[in-house]
Amino acid sequence: MDRELLKGSTPLLLLSLLCEGPMYGYQIIETVRQRTGGTYTLKEGALYPALHKLEATEFIASYWETQENGRERRYYAIQPAGLAFLSAKKKEWNQFVDMVQAFVGPRA
Amino acid sequence: MDRELLKGSTPLLLLSLLCEGPMYGYQIIETVRQRTGGTYTLKEGALYPALHKLEATEFIASYWETQENGRERRYYAIQPAGLAFLSAKKKEWNQFVDMVQAFVGPRA
DNA sequence: CAATGTGCCTCGCAAAATGAGGGATGTCAA
């Protein structure tokens, strides 16, 4: 998968995922890997900065949770503002796809 | 249109366009603007470097043509290697769209 | 006890789009 195509789609992916419920970083990476059948491995160097940026803008919020074995996980949960933003991003995404499709032609 | 989404899609757009025949820079910009109804204006700072890079890799070739009024235009034409590359890029694009769609959910 | 898995993160680098700029020539109306 061309890295450059991914650029800008990460927030969309993250917010979409978090719509299903709070998740922690490692879990997000594994979920993406599994759902794409290994095609796409979200990298930590892309994930955490993106997560932190979404938190800084209050589109998501985070909280630590202690597991039974004593280890900590940082969960991220989508916020109202994040839902609104996601909705806008989705529209933009669809427009973008339509636009490219118009030039590239319909899928083979 | 979110700038970040566009990243990486420019070569795909350009090669797709040039599939229809040779074009010159200004014409490409105008064509994209018109076909998208003004939604997307390809910037010169993105276009020319992309064009030159595609030429450096011999995916496209360029030649100057003089108009009747004496002015010059630099036309870019797709090359065989460019066609092959475009084909691969298209596949990648479809994979990418499918991937994101899988997370974002089907279009509203 | 060592290797692997879980779990968080940062940092330097590379790639790409943007915005702003430069330069030159045509057309057309006042």
Add this chain to the structure above:
DNA sequence: TTGACATCCCTCATTTTGCGAGGCACATTG
């Protein structure tokens, strides 16, 4: 004829983003 606008090429510094590599800590398992 002059000034504005369109046509046509391009570059450059900055910003944004992902990648790769690395660091740290602790749990589980062989």
